[in-house]
Amino acid sequence: MFNKRxxxxxxxxxxxxxxxxxxxxxxxTFRNNQFIALNDGSTNNNLQVxxxxxxxxxxxxxxxxxxxxxxxxxxxxxxxxxxxxxELKANSIEILGDSDxxxxxLQPKKHSxxxxxxxAHLRFRTNTFAxxxxxxxxxxxxxxxxxxxxxxxxxHTPIIxxxxxxxxxxxxxxxxxxxxxxxxxxxxxxNYKEDFFGKATNLTVSGQLEGELAAMALAxxxxxGPTFRAENSNTARHLxxxxxxxxxxxxxxxxxxxxxxxxxxxxIISYALENNKEDxxxxxxxLAEEEKQKPQQERSEMGLIEKxxxxxxxxxxxxxxxxxxxxxxxxxxxxxxxFQYLIEEWGVDLQSEHERYLVEKHFKKPVILIxxxxxxxAFYMRQNDDGKTVAAMDILAPxxxxxxxxxxxxxxxxxxxxRMNEMHVSTEELDWYLDxxxxxxxxxxxxxxxxxxxxxxxxxxxxxxxxxxFPRTPKSAEF
RNA sequence: UCCUCCUUAGCUCAGUUGGUUAGAGCAUCUGACUGUUAAUCAGAGGGUCCCCCGUUCAAGUCGGGGAGGGGGAGCCA
Numbered sequence: 310m311f312n313k314r315x316x317x318x319x320x321x322x323x324x325x326x327x328x329x330x331x332x333x334x335x336x337x338t339f340r341n342n343q344f345i346a347l348n349d350g351s352t353n354n355n356l357q358v359x360x361x362x363x364x365x366x367x368x369x370x371x372x373x374x375x376x377x378x379x380x381x382x383x384x385x386x387x388x389x390x391x392x393x394x395x396e397l398k399a400n401s402i403e404i405l406g407d408s409d410x411x412x413x414x415l416q417p418k419k420h421s422x423x424x425x426x427x428x429a430h431l432r433f434r435t436n437t438f439a440x441x442x443x444x445x446x447x448x449x450x451x452x453x454x455x456x457x458x459x460x461x462x463x464x465h466t467p468i469i470x471x472x473x474x475x476x477x478x479x480x481x482x483x484x485x486x487x488x489x490x491x492x493x494x495x496x497x498x499x500n501y502k503e504d505f506f507g508k509a510t511n512l513t514v515s516g517q518l519e520g521e522l523a524a525m526a527l528a529x530x531x532x533x534g535p536t537f538r539a540e541n542s543n544t545a546r547h548l549x550x551x552x553x554x555x556x557x558x559x560x561x562x563x564x565x566x567x568x569x570x571x572x573x574x575x576x577i578i579s580y581a582l583e584n585n586k587e588d589x590x591x592x593x594x595x596l597a598e599e600e601k602q603k604p605q606q607e608r609s610e611m612g613l614i615e616k617x618x619x620x621x622x623x624x625x626x627x628x629x630x631x632x633x634x635x636x637x638x639x640x641x642x643x644x645x646x647x648f649q650y651l652i653e654e655w656g657v658d659l660q661s662e663h664e665r666y667l668v669e670k671h672f673k674k675p676v677i678l679i680x681x682x683x684x685x686x687a688f689y690m691r692q693n694d695d696g697k698t699v700a701a702m703d704i705l706a707p708x709x710x711x712x713x714x715x716x717x718x719x720x721x722x723x724x725x726x727x728r729m730n731e732m733h734v735s736t737e738e739l740d741w742y743l744d745x746x747x748x749x750x751x752x753x754x755x756x757x758x759x760x761x762x763x764x765x766x767x768x769x770x771x772x773x774x775x776x777x778x779f780p781r782t783p784k785s786a787e788f
Numbered sequence: 789u790c791c792u793c794c795u796u797a798g799c800u801c802a803g804u805u806g807g808u809u810a811g812a813g814c815a816u817c818u819g820a821c822u823g824u825u826a827a828u829c830a831g832a833g834g835g836u837c838c839c840c841c842g843u844u845c846a847a848g849u850c851g852g853g854g855a856g857g858g859g860g861a862g863c864c865a
Contacts (some may be wrong), residue, residue, distance in 0.1 A: 341824045355825095375815095392825045414798065416815045417826045423857065424799070478864065492849070515818065515865090540863055541789055649861085661861080759865030771817065772858090784856080 311312035318351035318525035319760055320385065324395055329385040332356060332397060333405065335434060336377045338417045344390075345373060347381065347397075353591055357388065357396040369402055376408030376415060376434070397493070410721040422775055429779055437595055440588035441776055444581055445764045451531055452554055452760075458618075461529040461556065466516030468535065471508050472738065479539040480511035509716060512537035517757060518689075518742050520557035524753055528735040531556040533760070541783050545772040546709055550759060550781040557616020563691075563700040566587035567677050570704060570713050571625050574675075574763070579621050581767055582614070589614055589767070596769040609708075613769040625704065626672045629671070629680040631655065636671060638665050658685045661710050667679045668705045675712075676705045689733045690716040691752075692724055702756070704785055706766050722746040 314333045330434035334349030334356070344361060346355035357785050360370065373379065380403040412426050415435065432438045443632040453463065460519040470484050485505035488494065492503035501509040516532040523530045556569065582589060593613035600608045611619060628636075637643055637652040637659075650660045659678075668676050682689070682700040690699035707710040719725040725746055729736050736743060764776040774780035779788045 338826065340827050343822070344824050344827085346825080359823085386839055388823090390823050392826075411816055413816095416799065418799075418814060419826090426858090509842085538864075538865080543789085544858080544861085544863095545863070550865070650824060669821080669850065711865065757865060762865060 314349075314380075316351040317347065317349045317354070317356045320353065320356060320397075321354055321395070326385050326387065326395065327381070330397060331380065332358070332383045333378070333380045336373055336375055336379060338375060338410070339373045342370060345381075345399075346380070347727060348434075349377060350433075351438060352587065353439060354587075354722045357390070357393050358383070358398050358399050358402075360399050360572065365399075365402060365504050372404045372407055373402070373410050374410040374413070375417065376410075376413040377404060378406035379403065379740075379766065380405050401520050404408070414478060421745065422772065425490065426774055426780070427440075428742045432522050433778075435579050436591060438775070440585075441770060442778065443588050443767050444585045444592070444768050445776060447581050447585045448577050448764060448767060449533075450578040450761070454580070456529075456531045456575045459529065461531050462523070462527045464516075464520060464527075464530040464532050466513065466519040466532050468513050469510050470513045471506065471510050472518065473729060478514045479535050480514055482540045483510045483512060483707065489758075490596055514538055515553070515555065515757060517555050517557065517755065518739070519528050520555050520755060521689075521742070521753065522745060524557040525751070526754070529556070529561045530558075543783055545774075546762060546765070548773055548777060548780055551773075551777070552760040553757055554760055555755060555757045557753065559751050559753045561754040562719070562752055563702060564680060566717060566756060567627065567679065567702050567717055568759070570715065571677070572703070573758075574704070574713075577763065578617050578767060582621075589617070592768050592770075619768065623674055627673040627677045627679065628660075628670050630682065630698065633659070633663075633667060633676075633678055637666065640666065640671070642666055642670070656684065664705045664710050668707050668710075673707070675707070678703045678705065683728075686716070688728045689718050689725070691719045692728065702744055704756075706762075708771075709762050709765055712762045712766065713756050714756045715754065717752065717754040720746060720752050721752045722750065727777045 313331075314331050314472060317334060320330070320332070332349065335346040337348050337355050338439060339345050343360055345358040345360060348355045358379075358497070360373070381397060381399050382401050383397050383399040385395055385399050388394055390396070418434070423563050425435060425438065433442060438645060457684065458461065460746050470544070483506075484491070486499075487501075487661040492500040494500045499509075500506070504510075513536060515536060516534065520530055525753075532553070532555045534552065535550055537550055538547075539549065551676055556573075558565070561569070581640050596613050610615070634652060634655055637648075642648060643652050648660075648662055648666075650662070652663065667678075668674070679700070679702045680693060681701040681703075682697060683692060683699045686699050686701045693697055700717035701717050702713070703711050706712040722743065727744065728738050731741070761773050761776050765771070765773055768776060774782065
């Protein structure tokens, strides 16, 4: 058996002095031909390995370079130096993998996030990304734990789909055709009957409609999987491939839905705070240093951990679209024409500058906006009695904007088909979806939450490309 | 897709009005030192100035086009 190693995190936490300890990891720095800062990914804190002078051959010492992988066995002793309490006095050092220092791109210094994005295959070896991806893991685990504890069923919805009527965004085509010679109809159009699935297929943009089908039997379900949008979006909060969480609940109205979403967000944040305190403290410090570079007025008032605790301990502000428009309309910002798009009439969609104003300036906390005008929302949202609005909800978070989009679904067959016809959504193609309204339809609701945006919010990373291991964006699908 | 900024050594950047052999810090290599903490000290090597075209006696520098990247907007999660 090869792996009998002890994790560095455990060694440092226990502070126990013992012999016969084996650690494996990667060299961060090698100082004075004697002191190795070794990291094994379990924590950002390095273990100081001491290679006593004269004890090891020059041929071994030469190979202890930044990035090299080592297996070290020895004795944990109280440190003779000042920077750490304990250290590993090496009895043997085995080079598991060499690292040519002249070619290894990571140096013991600060690198720009843009540069690290270009070497995304190696950026896990930096403290920032190690922390981000440990936190990402914890959040993903917390998602499953939250829903499992509440009796939800984790539903795997298809990644390849033939339904193109969801209107959530541009889709990537999935085909097995030889693109230079696809099968064609007599009129020259592509004949998808000859394609792999016998029809045109795409990568999913949302598992919601399938989620609703399962919710009509299992009552409480959620999805958590990859989602694809072929939008040409070049921003710090959009990806072509991202992970989405979509709970769908029978016997829920809009208020139940908002309550669940708020409880859910608070739960996963507190779970990360409890289980990744060290990483969040590191990221908090990183963010604080980054903030120092900004002009005073652009700096955020709260530190990262402070902000997370604030979100956990305060209720999200809830108001209707109509109330929000009223606030925006009467704001000094609007009167002084500081908005690029001035708020004049009811019914227009809010721009991100308006959302930011509400969240960051007016309420200074997460906001749940409900009851949007029906003409700016999807066909499946439940129509309110006023005839003008639908039971939609968006949750807006400081710094990143829309983090959750959801609604109570239209459960009344006649109302739903009427709306589909108005919006030119094919009732034939979605006949299977309408069956849920034909047989035992019940009030139900759900929401979608972009996982990377949550990771951004919790880690304080400002660019979404830095919270997913290998980001897919327009003109970029490296690794 | 639109607006805007950027691209010079492995990294972060400087480079004057267009003018001889393009610089610094860090990293790397060599040597010294040896309880260091992104060690320190001394020395050395390292360049397709993003690409193409043009203006000019002369282009890292000016003009046009292209590519890549950042920030903002739209679309959204």
